[in-house]
Amino acid sequence: MSLELSDVTLTYPDGDGVVTALDRVSVRVAPGELAAVVGPSGSGKSSLLAVAATLIRPDSGRVRVGGVQTLGLRPREMAELRLAEVGIVFQQPNLISSLTAVEQLMVTEHMRARSLREARTSAMETLAAVGLSGKERRRPHQLSGGERQRVNIARALSGRPSALLVDEPTAALDHERGARIMELLAEATRTFDVATLLVTHDTEYLSSAKQVLQMRDGRLGALAADGLRTP
Numbered sequence: 610m611s612l613e614l615s616d617v618t619l620t621y622p623d624g625d626g627v628v629t630a631l632d633r634v635s636v637r638v639a640p641g642e643l644a645a646v647v648g649p650s651g652s653g654k655s656s657l658l659a660v661a662a663t664l665i666r667p668d669s670g671r672v673r674v675g676g677v678q679t680l681g682l683r684p685r686e687m688a689e690l691r692l693a694e695v696g697i698v699f700q701q702p703n704l705i706s707s708l709t710a711v712e713q714l715m716v717t718e719h720m721r722a723r724s725l726r727e728a729r730t731s732a733m734e735t736l737a738a739v740g741l742s743g744k745e746r747r748r749p750h751q752l753s754g755g756e757r758q759r760v761n762i763a764r765a766l767s768g769r770p771s772a773l774l775v776d777e778p779t780a781a782l783d784h785e786r787g788a789r790i791m792e793l794l795a796e797a798t799r800t801f802d803v804a805t806l807l808v809t810h811d812t813e814y815l816s817s818a819k820q821v822l823q824m825r826d827g828r829l830g831a832l833a834a835d836g837l838r839t840p
């Protein structure tokens with residue numbers, strides 16, 4: 610089940626007028642596919658992620674996640690859909706300092722009303738899939754920056770979402786670690802058959818992306834060698 614935004618427009622109030630953060634944006638990401646969106650600061654990348662994550666309702670247009678059309682859903686139904694179908698990787702891992710890696714995942718597993726035993730088994734499997742076998746009982750301060758980012762990614766994948774939304778995953782990492790995290794995201798996208806939409810300033814790691822799109826002034830187009838080509 611893919612992630613699909615069709616003709617999405619989002620405005621924010623700005624004094625007497627409005628700012629158009631997303632201007633008739635359409636994008637479709639298939640399961641197992643990674644799409645990257647690049648664009649300058651203020652172009653609308655965070656707004657795109659927030660709408661795709663069902664955190665913000667657009668003014669117009671349609672958002673479909675995990676086969677569900679979100680238009681017309683009540684806030685509670687949106688929250689349930691988000692919990693079941695959406696994984697979000699924030700730029701900062703925001704791990705809880707007193708919890709071990711496996712416990713970080715179990716917190717979100719438990720929110721999905723799983724038994725503790727099921728939650729632990731699933732959390733261990735997910736950590737293994739991101740290369741953290743043997744480090745399940747470490748707390749955040751006992752992990753490297755890259756390993757903390759892996760726990761962050763594993764936590765977002767732990768509910769087996771249909772869509773994975775990733776905000777600037779390489780921003781705080783050096784070149785080698787940044788490249789490894791992008792490879793991991795590409796691999797996890799295939800392993801978990803998830804539709805991954807990633808936004809980034811970094812244009813150097815885009816080879817793992819199936820689609821590369823460019824956001825400019827709220828409009829999304831294919832990234833062409835000669836600049837923006839609107840669809």
Ligand SMILES: Nc1ncnc2c1ncn2[C@@H]1O[C@H](COP(=O)(O)OP(=O)(O)OP(=O)(O)O)[C@@H](O)[C@H]1O
Binds near residue numbers: 621622650
């Ligand atoms: N809550 C808000 N109220 C008013 N305007 C906003 C709000 N959030 C964002 N904007 C405006 O919407 C536009 C898009 O912002 P957005 O945060 O989506 O850009 P971005 O590409 O993610 O930027 P950055 O790379 O700097 O994080 C910008 O003009 C921004 O000033």
